[in-house]
Amino acid sequence: MWAFGRVSGLVSMVLLTASVLLGILARSGRPLLVIPRFSVTLLHRNISLLAVVFLVLHVAPLLLDSYARVNVVDVVVPFLGSYKPFWQGLGTVALDLVAAVVLTGVFRHRLGPRTFRTVHWLSYAMWPLALAHSVGNGTDGTSAPVVAAAVVLCVAVLAAAAWRMSAGFLETAAVRRSGGNARKGWGRP
Amino acid sequence: MSADTAVAVGSGGNARTAASRLFAAGANAGHAAHLAAYGAMPHRGRGWSLVQELEASGLTGRGGAGFPAWRKFAAADLARRPNRYARRSGGPVLIANGAEGEPLSFKDATLLRNAPHLVIDGLLAAAQALGAGSLFIYAGADEQAAVGAALAERGDAGHIALVEAPDAFVAGQASAVVNFLETGRALPRDLAGRLAESGLKGRPTLIHNVETWAHIALVACYGAGWYRSAGTAEDPGTRLVSVTGDVPSELVLEVPGGSVLEDVLSSAGVRVGGVGSDAVSAVLVGGYHGRWVRPAGMVLSAGVGAVGSVRSGVIVRPGAGVLHVLGAGRCGLAATAGMVQYLAGESARQCGPCMFGLPALADVMTRLAAGTGGTGLVREVERLAALVSGRGACHHPDGTVQLIHSALETFADDVRWHLAGQCNADQDPAVQGVSGQGPADPAGQGVAGQYPAGVAQ
Amino acid sequence: MSPIGPAARLHIDWTRCDGRGLCAELLPEALTRDDWGYPLAAPGRVRSGADKSNVPVTGAELAAAMDAVKLCPLLALRITRP
Ligand code: SF4
Numbered sequence: 133m134w135a136f137g138r139v140s141g142l143v144s145m146v147l148l149t150a151s152v153l154l155g156i157l158a159r160s161g162r163p164l165l166v167i168p169r170f171s172v173t174l175l176h177r178n179i180s181l182l183a184v185v186f187l188v189l190h191v192a193p194l195l196l197d198s199y200a201r202v203n204v205v206d207v208v209v210p211f212l213g214s215y216k217p218f219w220q221g222l223g224t225v226a227l228d229l230v231a232a233v234v235l236t237g238v239f240r241h242r243l244g245p246r247t248f249r250t251v252h253w254l255s256y257a258m259w260p261l262a263l264a265h266s267v268g269n270g271t272d273g274t275s276a277p278v279v280a281a282a283v284v285l286c287v288a289v290l291a292a293a294a295w296r297m298s299a300g301f302l303e304t305a306a307v308r309r310s311g312g313n314a315r316k317g318w319g320r321p
Numbered sequence: 322m323s324a325d326t327a328v329a330v331g332s333g334g335n336a337r338t339a340a341s342r343l344f345a346a347g348a349n350a351g352h353a354a355h356l357a358a359y360g361a362m363p364h365r366g367r368g369w370s371l372v373q374e375l376e377a378s379g380l381t382g383r384g385g386a387g388f389p390a391w392r393k394f395a396a397a398d399l400a401r402r403p404n405r406y407a408r409r410s411g412g413p414v415l416i417a418n419g420a421e422g423e424p425l426s427f428k429d430a431t432l433l434r435n436a437p438h439l440v441i442d443g444l445l446a447a448a449q450a451l452g453a454g455s456l457f458i459y460a461g462a463d464e465q466a467a468v469g470a471a472l473a474e475r476g477d478a479g480h481i482a483l484v485e486a487p488d489a490f491v492a493g494q495a496s497a498v499v500n501f502l503e504t505g506r507a508l509p510r511d512l513a514g515r516l517a518e519s520g521l522k523g524r525p526t527l528i529h530n531v532e533t534w535a536h537i538a539l540v541a542c543y544g545a546g547w548y549r550s551a552g553t554a555e556d557p558g559t560r561l562v563s564v565t566g567d568v569p570s571e572l573v574l575e576v577p578g579g580s581v582l583e584d585v586l587s588s589a590g591v592r593v594g595g596v597g598s599d600a601v602s603a604v605l606v607g608g609y610h611g612r613w614v615r616p617a618g619m620v621l622s623a624g625v626g627a628v629g630s631v632r633s634g635v636i637v638r639p640g641a642g643v644l645h646v647l648g649a650g651r652c653g654l655a656a657t658a659g660m661v662q663y664l665a666g667e668s669a670r671q672c673g674p675c676m677f678g679l680p681a682l683a684d685v686m687t688r689l690a691a692g693t694g695g696t697g698l699v700r701e702v703e704r705l706a707a708l709v710s711g712r713g714a715c716h717h718p719d720g721t722v723q724l725i726h727s728a729l730e731t732f733a734d735d736v737r738w739h740l741a742g743q744c745n746a747d748q749d750p751a752v753q754g755v756s757g758q759g760p761a762d763p764a765g766q767g768v769a770g771q772y773p774a775g776v777a778q
Numbered sequence: 779m780s781p782i783g784p785a786a787r788l789h790i791d792w793t794r795c796d797g798r799g800l801c802a803e804l805l806p807e808a809l810t811r812d813d814w815g816y817p818l819a820a821p822g823r824v825r826s827g828a829d830k831s832n833v834p835v836t837g838a839e840l841a842a843a844m845d846a847v848k849l850c851p852l853l854a855l856r857i858t859r860p
């Protein structure tokens with residue numbers, strides 16, 4: 133049980149990272165080599181849902197495990213746990229954020245693009261929290277392979293985030309940049 | 322334009338017979354003067370229907386599109402019945418749209434300042450006919466005082482809300498007005514259906530230009546038969562036009578429907594048919610979203626009717642009622658390029674093809690006007706025009722394309738010169754612009770049959 | 779386009795669309811992309827200016843059009859009646 137919870141946690145971390153990377157790629161409007169844009173979007177969605185499945189597999193066993201001493205309240209409310217409350221609390225916050233992002237994603241057609249986008253931005257807060265939780269909370273978080281993996285994930289996401297903020301991020305950026313300047317002052321502020 | 326306008330004719334007459342229908346109560350008319358000229362709104366019996374009367378009158382919208390006014394009316398009338406909002410929140414919404422984003426137009430401002438009570442009468446008559454509860458007048462900053470005073474001065478208009486429109490070209494688009502009233506942002510919206518069916522907060526919403534409301538008041542007051550006693554069968558009644566550009570003075574005229582363009586120009590003091598530097602080269606009819614024409618033989622009419630049934634001449638739709646005169650010696654392409662630049666800057670930048678396409682069009686038009694650039698420019702203009710037209714939430718791209726197409730057509734000779742690297746206008750294109758100097762307009766100069774509600778600048 | 783006319787129309791809300799091009803991939807016959815990446819009705823597909831924002835789709839394309847509605851990242855698409 134304890135071991136299973138650890139492994140599924142690490143797998144969700146990898147999947148969440150993949151989801152963040154694919155999300156950024158989808159936002160750029162570019163296809164992935166031969167994979168068309170709509171498949172990138174579908175991949176982003178499906179990998180996220182898979183990450184959720186592994187998160188359930190990660191959290192549920194800990195509830196059942198007497199050694200881990202995690203109860204239902206700890207799963208939702210952060211920083212109450214008895215074992216490393218701070219690091220576990222980070223995981224709880226990340227889990228809550230994942231729940232918000234996934235639910236608004238599923239119901240985005242009903243919520244409208246504004247709510248969806250605002251909540252979806254929380255993914256960028258969720259990811260570092262989840263990573264910190266993986267390293268700080270895990271019993272083998274400081275072991276060499278886990279640290280090495282964490283560094284790789286970190287570099288990948290930081291690179292993607294840097295690309296996201298660069299001027300040439302959008303596929304159509306170059307041709308659009310020639311457009312005029314934004315007009316300011318529409319109606320009441 | 323704007324500043325202190327004063328109506329020069331028609332003071333204190335009886336509106337039924339006065340030369341000017343809309344300004345019959347004189348300049349800056351208060352409620353007393355208004356009542357003296359127009360009388361009180363008559364009480365109508367059961368069989369009388371404003372919608373039917375409007376249909377019979379043939380009144381068209383004066384905001385630009387020129388659709389028959391009764392259609393929106395009938396749609397709002399239909400929509401209010403099964404609509405669940407109707408009972409809950411007081412029926413349809415009526416909006417008088419006085420936002421003249423169009424920089425060449427000032428007839429709505431002139432109307433609101435001089436005859437606000439006519440607009441109010443139109444709203445009240447429609448509110449009675451439709452059982453409407455929410456009434457708005459949406460007007461620019463400079464008209465707030467006049468309209469506010471008019472609303473305060475009468476006892477029956479307390480429920481009309483006066484809203485200040487932001488000064489932006491697309492702020493007067495119908496969906497932008499509704500959006501502004503709902504959210505405070507005057508940006509056009511993607512429309513699923515018609516505003517008359519589902520507009521402000523889902524309620525049936527009837528939005529007309531302020532001049533249209535004034536005409537509605539006249540129809541409600543005197544009936545369709547009287548209304549048709551001016552104008553032609555295809556374009557009944559009168560309309561306001563703003564005359565600007567190379568004219569002795571910029572002014573607003575009230576002209577009957579189906580007027581000959583050259584007659585209107587000459588009643589504005591423009592020498593038509595002349596030669597030399599003060600001759601008229603072309604006229605932009607309808608404003609920045611309108612079209613360029615050579616004035617000879619043109620007839621201003623909103624309705625086309627059967628071919629030949631209108632006086633001999635080519636019909637040009639008056640759109641928002643702007644007549645912008647381009648004197649000989651001015652380059653029409655340079656003037657158009659400047660307008661397209663302006664229009665590109667006024668894109669609300671919500672819709673991609675408009676946001677990127679209009680600056681691209683402005684760029685190509687500027688190169689064409691400057692006489693730099695190869696022979697492929699015209700084809701590039703056509704290609705870009707096809708890319709932007711019909712691909713926006715509002716008509717801004719379409720209006721811009723209409724302006725450009727008419728320029729390429731009307732100034733076809735100039736296009737050839739420019740492609741060869743020359744401009745045959747004898748003036749530096751850099752000094753294009755509105756010139757409105759000259760003696761104040763002697764308002765009585767109008768030709769017979771015109772009603773110069775001449776408004777000096 | 780079949781002679782009996784379109785099965786439905788794909789409405790593009792230009793105020794939302796950001797030209798990411800998913801719809802053009804899903805409906806290659808109906809949509810291409812313009813200079814800036816925004817969906818453009820394929821040549822010969824539209825008859826009037828108004829159709830440019832309400833692109834006709836055939837019965838065979840309807841499923842793909844619905845996918846596009848579901849997948850559009852900005853919820854800019856909607857199926858409307860022909
Ligand atoms: S078409 Fe242009 S002006 Fe109209 S809403 Fe779209 S971006 Fe704004």
Ligand code: SF4
Pocket residue numbers: 790794795796797798799800801802815816817849850851852853854855
């Ligand atoms: S998928 Fe949506 S955002 Fe992307 S181009 Fe099509 S309509 Fe626009």
